[in-house]
Amino acid sequence: MSSVLRLMSTMTAPLSSKCPSSLLNPIRRRSPPVVPFRRSLVVAAASSGFANENREYVIVGGGNSAGYAARTFVEHGMANGKLCIVSKEAVAPYERPALTKGYLFPPDKKPARLPGFHTCVGSGGDRQTPEWYEEQGIEVLYQDPVTGLDTQTQTLTTSSGKLLKYGSLIISTGCAAVRFPEKIGGNLPGVHYIRDIADADLLVSSLEKAQKVVVIGGGYIGMEVTAAAVGWNLDTTIVFPEDHVMPRLFTPSLARKYEELYSENGIKFLKGVKIDKVEAGSDGRVASVVLGNGSIIEADTVIVGIGAKPVVSPFETVGLNTTVGGIQVDSLFRTSVPSIFAIGDVAAFPLKMYDRISRVEHVDHARKSAQHCVRALLTAHTHPYDYLPYFYSRVFEYEGSTRKVWWQFYGDNVGDAIEVGNFDPKIATFWVDSESRLKGIFLESGSPEEFGLLPRLARWQPVVDKEKLKNASSVEDALDIATSSLQVPL
Ligand SMILES: Cc1cc2nc3c(=O)[nH]c(=O)nc-3n(C[C@H](O)[C@H](O)[C@H](O)COP(=O)(O)OP(=O)(O)OC[C@H]3O[C@@H](n4cnc5c(N)ncnc54)[C@H](O)[C@@H]3O)c2cc1C
Ligand SMILES: NC(=O)c1ccc[n+]([C@@H]2O[C@H](COP(=O)([O-])OP(=O)(O)OC[C@H]3O[C@@H](n4cnc5c(N)ncnc54)[C@H](O)[C@@H]3O)[C@@H](O)[C@H]2O)c1
Numbered sequence: 001m002s003s004v005l006r007l008m009s010t011m012t013a014p015l016s017s018k019c020p021s022s023l024l025n026p027i028r029r030r031s032p033p034v035v036p037f038r039r040s041l042v043v044a045a046a047s048s049g050f051a052n053e054n055r056e057y058v059i060v061g062g063g064n065s066a067g068y069a070a071r072t073f074v075e076h077g078m079a080n081g082k083l084c085i086v087s088k089e090a091v092a093p094y095e096r097p098a099l100t101k102g103y104l105f106p107p108d109k110k111p112a113r114l115p116g117f118h119t120c121v122g123s124g125g126d127r128q129t130p131e132w133y134e135e136q137g138i139e140v141l142y143q144d145p146v147t148g149l150d151t152q153t154q155t156l157t158t159s160s161g162k163l164l165k166y167g168s169l170i171i172s173t174g175c176a177a178v179r180f181p182e183k184i185g186g187n188l189p190g191v192h193y194i195r196d197i198a199d200a201d202l203l204v205s206s207l208e209k210a211q212k213v214v215v216i217g218g219g220y221i222g223m224e225v226t227a228a229a230v231g232w233n234l235d236t237t238i239v240f241p242e243d244h245v246m247p248r249l250f251t252p253s254l255a256r257k258y259e260e261l262y263s264e265n266g267i268k269f270l271k272g273v274k275i276d277k278v279e280a281g282s283d284g285r286v287a288s289v290v291l292g293n294g295s296i297i298e299a300d301t302v303i304v305g306i307g308a309k310p311v312v313s314p315f316e317t318v319g320l321n322t323t324v325g326g327i328q329v330d331s332l333f334r335t336s337v338p339s340i341f342a343i344g345d346v347a348a349f350p351l352k353m354y355d356r357i358s359r360v361e362h363v364d365h366a367r368k369s370a371q372h373c374v375r376a377l378l379t380a381h382t383h384p385y386d387y388l389p390y391f392y393s394r395v396f397e398y399e400g401s402t403r404k405v406w407w408q409f410y411g412d413n414v415g416d417a418i419e420v421g422n423f424d425p426k427i428a429t430f431w432v433d434s435e436s437r438l439k440g441i442f443l444e445s446g447s448p449e450e451f452g453l454l455p456r457l458a459r460w461q462p463v464v465d466k467e468k469l470k471n472a473s474s475v476e477d478a479l480d481i482a483t484s485s486l487q488v489p490l
């Protein structure tokens, strides 16, 4: 990955200091006229081998943001007979975060399974099952990835050879897991990546017979999957090249507290080491991981979480600006090509609060960008997307675990980090810049009321007394100090 594409510590990507407005579209509010899509026509076309079909709105990608976009089309009465979702996956959109949380609960602890976590249940919305899409008159093409796009004729090609003409196109192809190359054992049976439900099912089938697990990568996937392995009582080692887990968000001190908790749960850490290769045993399945320092760790199951990259193919060749890493959009999610929009993980958008172009690879943005884009498309509103970055994680959630752990982070982790609390029962980190403005807040195990303060603080960035904050007697006291500095009512 080139440095310009490297994601920042908070998972927002600074891709350039400002979004050059010349790269972005003039305001376009209306889709070009198209022959409206009618279900009867499509059924007829389906039986005749899918000739060129007209759809008013097409969403490419059937993931988290697609599910929320579909809901917004329905809310505006613009879905029925007008909207088509083209998905690579075999199932309707679901809340992807569940894959490394409830989905990996051990078999006797009621693991989450579909249809339980279709979007939009993760934010308290309806559970949009495949039947829901049918009832709403939304066409969903499953397991038929888009392979080509002709922007002149506004036509998509799918892997099964369908030609889909669109009036407006929303790209929501998300990210794909970064993989180890085949030549170092990256595709061996028993080596897992986790991005979609098919990956999660494969992983569960390995965990069912696993004894020795090696998790590679100390980021989000590494932390969540390692905690899941504790629930399965497996001999688990986590390996990563940095000095501590979650290096892009956690301070060394915060990371140490998490590492201690994981160690108390029997997890072994190998830090500061590179992977040389993954080797197979005589049965062809993974048998060991060879480290850069020559040492060998036995493993029957390897789970790799070494980052994700935006899925810009096949759109990078058709005039969309992908030089920024994802697909560059403006504050209404319009790309540089008329009638084409991009949302979710793949979109590089102006992060207004911090005056930079960013990609955010977290679900809150997937949901909000989808809603904002579709509202702008359907109602002609022109309010710029003004996003406050928000990430969270939850681990050891299954019944009977010794300590459930959940955290939230809002804002930007820049400036001095001030840590308060000792993890028992809670801990917080406040990032304060050189002008004493509170820029970012991390809170572990807060109450709902305490978590509720975080977005307001990170949004309003009060000037705080750093010394007072450093000397706070507890997390509650520190939150009081920060909120009392707010000039706006809570
Ligand atoms: C295991 C896991 C756990 C996560 N946990 C959290 C969490 O706890 N908290 C958090 O904030 N975020 C979490 N995230 C991140 C969050 O899930 C993503 O930010 C979110 O899913 C992004 O939504 P999206 O619609 O942009 O992409 P996705 O949800 O990835 O959807 C993209 C869809 O596009 C499809 N697609 C790709 N190419 C094509 C093509 N050519 N044609 C058709 N379809 C295509 C893909 O198959 C997929 O269905 C997690 C991610 C993963 C992988
Ligand atoms: N709670 C959440 O928000 C959450 C949970 C799971 C996944 N996700 C998303 O899923 C995607 C993938 O997550 P991830 O954990 O793989 O990415 P990540 O970027 O969080 O972590 C990648 C980690 O991989 C390690 N690494 C990188 N290259 C390596 C190499 N060659 N060898 C060994 N280790 C290496 C590093 O330790 C790094 O911290 C991201 O978009 C992430 O935001 C988010």
Ligand SMILES: O=C1O[C@H]([C@@H](O)CO)C(O)=C1O
Pocket: 095, 096, 097, 098, 099, 101, 102, 116, 117, 121, 122, 123, 363
């Ligand atoms: O946002 C989320 O959605 C799922 C789950 O809540 C759906 O039921 C999950 O585990 C999240 O973190």
